[in-house]
Amino acid sequence: MWKRISVAAVLSVLAATAAFAVSAMDKETLIVGTSGAYPPYEFHGQSGDLVGFDIDMTEAIAKKLGKKLQWLDMIFDSLLPSLMANKIDLVSAGLSATPERAKRVSFSSPYEISYSAFITRVDYQPKSTDDLTGKTVAVQIGTVQETFARALGNVEVKTYQKFDECVREVALGRVDATFMDIPAAKAYVKAKDFDGKIAIAFNKQITGADKAIAISKENVELTAAVSRIIEEMDKNGELQALRDKWFNE
CATH class of the missing domain: 3.40.190.10 (Periplasmic binding protein-like II)
Incomplete structure (x- = not known):
């Protein structure tokens, strides 16, 4: 059986609910x-x-x-x-x-400002995204790099949960390239696990x-x-x- 609920009752419920909502500035x-x-x-x-x-x-x-x-x-x-x-x-x-x-x-x-660097193995050095045609590119899922790679239309895109997984796939030769913000790319290139195996091929501003x-x-x-x-x-x-x-x- 349906019961009619008054406006006052609805407002009362909403007010009670709102009492539980704490503004972040109050925390x-x-x-x-x-x-x-x-x-x-x-x-x-x-x-x-x-x-x-x-x-x-x-x-x-x-x-x-x-x-x-x-x-x-x-x-x-x-x-x-x-x-x-x-x-x-x-x-x-x-x-x-x-x-x-x-x-x-x-x-x-x-x-x-956000600029990205493309990482490849040291023995493969493309100079632009055009040079990546037909290649496989690893990206972290949910990133602007994933959006950009899919929009290229000339590469196969593989997604991973973390950027270090993308870099490892490049170092192992299972993908051709990955890319990320320049400071992060430089950090991975210098990392002990990847030293001498990978390099920055080129930089690009992939988003404004x-x-x-x-x-x-x-x-x-x-x-x-x-x-x-x-x-x-x-x-x-x-x-x-x-x-x-x-x-x-």
Whole structure:
């Protein structure tokens, strides 16, 4: 049997539900999602703790906000769904603020221009994406690199959960190339496991979208506060100091 529900009753339920929803700005500890296999942006140091450019930058932002951080190391393509489901408050993972992603989440002010480097074995050195025609390219699933590779139309695309898996496939000769942000590519080329096996073939700006921190569209106040701090850090040299620390070049 159906019962009529009054407007007052509905509003009462909504108000009770809203009471459980806590604004991120009201929290003492913000939960930050990242994907810790992307040096020098975020990776696990010798102690096992997360370190890197994004880690230091986000910790500095949290300090200026008067917040503590809890880091969650996640698979990259689960970051935005987790943010949209309010399981995390921020995503700091070398994320490009593309128009497509901006339909689902908000982005802070940008903190870095995004350029990619193509990695191949040392005995194969293409000079452009045209030279990759008919080749197999490894990409991390859910990244702007995956979107770009599929749009090329002249390569076979293989997806992996992490960029280090993509690099390993290149080193083993199972794929012809992979690509990622230039600082990360340089870090992998210098890594002990890949030294002398892989090289950077060429660089390319694959998207006009720069890197930014992702925040739920519901948290307008947090987005504004994080953006303001990033802009201040850019003006006062703090961001450049972090670039000098982690990127070296």
